[in-house]
Amino acid sequence: MNGLNPRQWEAVTAPAGPALVLAGAGSGKTRVLTSRIAHLLEGGVRPGEILAVTFTNKAAREMRERLGRMVSLDLRPLWMGTFHGVAHRLLRLHHGALDLPEGFQVLDAEDSLRLIRRVMREAQLDEKQWPPRAMAARISRWKDEGWGPEQVRTQEGRGAVIYAQVYGAYESAKARSGLVDFGDLLLYALRLWQVPEILAQYQRRIQHVLVDEFQDTNAVQYAWLKALAQHQNLFVVGDDDQAIYAWRGARVENLLRFGEDFPATRVVRLEQNYRSTGAILQAANAVIAHNPDRLGKTLWTEHGAGEAVQVYTAYNEVDEARYVVGRVQQWLAAGGKRAECAILYRSNAQSRAFEEALVREGVPYRVYGGLRFFERAEVKDALAYLRLLANRHDDTAFERVVNVPARGIGAVTLDRLRAAARAQGLSLWQAAGALGQGKVNEFLNLVNRLDRELAVATLAGKMEGVIVGSELRTWHAREGERAEGRLENLDELVTAARSYEQQWSAEGPGSDLAAQPGNLLSEFLTHAALEAGEGAGDAWEDCVQLMSLHSAKGLEFPLVFLTGLEEGLFPHQRALEDAQGLSEERRLCYVGMTRAMRVLVLSHAESRRLHGSERQAIPSRFLREVPSELLQDLRPRAKISRPAAPVRTVGADIPYPLGCRIQHPVFGEGVVLDYEADGRQGRIQVRFPSGVKWLALGIAPLERLA
DNA sequence: TGATGACGGTTTTTT
DNA sequence: ACCGTCATCA
Secondary structure (H helix, E strand, O other): OOOOOHHHHHHHOOOOOOEEEEEOOOOOHHHHHHHHHHHHHHOOOOHHHEEEEEOOHHHHHHHHHHHHHHOOOOOOOOEEEEHHHHHHHHHHHOHHHHOOOOOOEEOOHHHHHHHHHHHHHHOOOOOOOOOHHHHHHHHHHHHHHOOOHHHHHHHOOOOHHHHHHHHHHHHHHHHHHOEEOHHHHHHHHHHHOOOHHHHHHHHHHOOEEEEOOHHHOOHHHHHHHHHHOOOOOEEEEEOHHHOOOHHHOOOOHHHHOHHHHOOOOEEEEEOEOOOOOHHHHHHHHHHHOOOOOOOOOOOEOOOOOOOOEEEEEEOOHHHHHHHHHHHHHHHHHOOOOHHHEEEEEOOHHHHHHHHHHHHHHOOOEEEOOOOOHHHOHHHHHHHHHHHHHHOOOOHHHHHHHOOOOOOOOOHHHHHHHHHHHHHHOOOHHHHHHHHOOHHHHHHHHHHHHHHHHOOOOOHHHHHHHHHHHOOHHHHHHOOHHHHHHHHHHHHHHHHHHHHHHHHHHHHOEOOOOOOEOOOHHHHHHHHHHHOOOOOOOOOOOOOEEEEEHHHHOOOOEEEEEEOOOEOEEOOEHHHOOOHHHHHHHHHHHHHHHOOEEEEEEEEEEOEEEEOOEEEEOOEOHHHHOOOHHHEEEEOOOOOOOOOOOOHHHOOOOOOOOOOOEEEEOOOEEEEEEEEEEOOOOEEEEEEEOOEEEEEEOOOOOOEEOO
């Protein structure tokens, strides 16, 4: 607890009651949270009376570890986890009050999308007109807001009826199969508070609630917190300048208006930064100052100014990557570690050029993001068999593996099954039993047989038994080049089951909040959905770190490259449509810059190939928002051209450069977005007020505007 | 059943 | 450019 600065100390020792800690980047936020808990414990609060919630499993683990080093109490009764993990625990304990089956399972995002696609097909909706992915995103957003199908029907504008219909059908399908999605975990947990005895029980038990990354809470999470923390002992930590998840339902207003909801709120600002040099902070402060509606905070440091923030202007993305990797090599030559270098970008597609350059130079690297372990197809297939063992009516699992490995159950049979199930309100499993078709029966018998044979097996034994018995292993073994990785993943899955089991028996099942609930198999399946893998992610060898800006939040690196600072890329095109979008991009830029401890290099390319076509790029407005005296310009020494010839330079002159304004007699004024030419004729893509159109150059009567 | 080509979409990501 | 999805055909 020693070594806290005055503001940190004020936060940690604040009297009971609502507290809002505005913790700037690198201001020791986690330290304050853990010290606060330690302080409460020293003051006589029992571990079981504290709930601490985070957004990621990683953050929860880290906090528990740090706390464990600070206090010697038994912390097992202390309830610490992600919102979803905590909600899940409540649902297991009170499934009866929520009309959930005891062994309900959790759908991950992919399962949920598949199920939505299925109910949309059953409703015979045109997938062109109603893309299932967009529908899934909407449903997820509605759940973040706490809207059910009925609210959607009455509140949404265009398409409300269809939306409500699909949403409702999806909800019924889940209920029939005993499934909940991520949004449901939170919604059901909130619904639980409508049962007065249950709410009162937890209000009595939980005397102190602490929340990390409060700016990321959505409407449902905040409602849940408010109802629980009636005693007002709600200690929230957040940073409005680091709110970068509005697109998935986060409401920074929860933080901005916290003081109105809890008038007695004590506000503490943590503005002293322990991470970065003065130059980096000044630059980051300058960028974020362009955002309106901030609570207002200016980071400062006792460190010296350090090296100026550098800007590299690359010819194209290849040159950008070459330069960045060159700087990494300089860093290594000077004795630095690879893991101290981070290459950050707005979108994951940008990693490719960097990967190619790193491979060329033989520098080990790690790319974050992408498919995680429990999301891999073969892993999910194996888990689906286990899900069927746990619950035959899990239609999502049934659909996934009824014909995996291929056993001759085709689309026709499946359609018949679905129709029968729908008509009679049965699960696919029940409908399959009634069908009496040979191959389907074989599948049913296989699952029943596995269940019998593995009834007394250990979890790892079940896992292995299912992989072998379903012939998933032999099926994947003959898959040529991809076989090796798939088989490794299946083996790894058995290992994961084994270690989960060991941890389980060490900690023991129980019925208390913080202890493990009763069913090992069921809990392992939940673990797979709630913690998609990558768990031991830090145990990587010394590698250069590549990740999106979003993934970088919460991390820090001595040397940071913030790349692709170009209009349309960062800030991203789709975020430019409204002021909120732009503000969020700017916060993202701020997050990226404040990751850097000692050296920050910003880069942009004059030309970039994106989605297959070459574009001239305008430097990002964020570069202009940093006063030039804080920046040091780096110019390339020699022009490096792209190895492969650019695609679009063939023939035909295009009289309208990208970005120029044109006038069309019918569509009006527009901006040139793209062009194609094959030597004889060309066409250009133009954004008009009425939408984006392709126009043939020889035909369309166009006039170029100044 | 599996291979092949057309087509469309394409920010960010946890849980 | 690239990936996943879907219709078509051997």
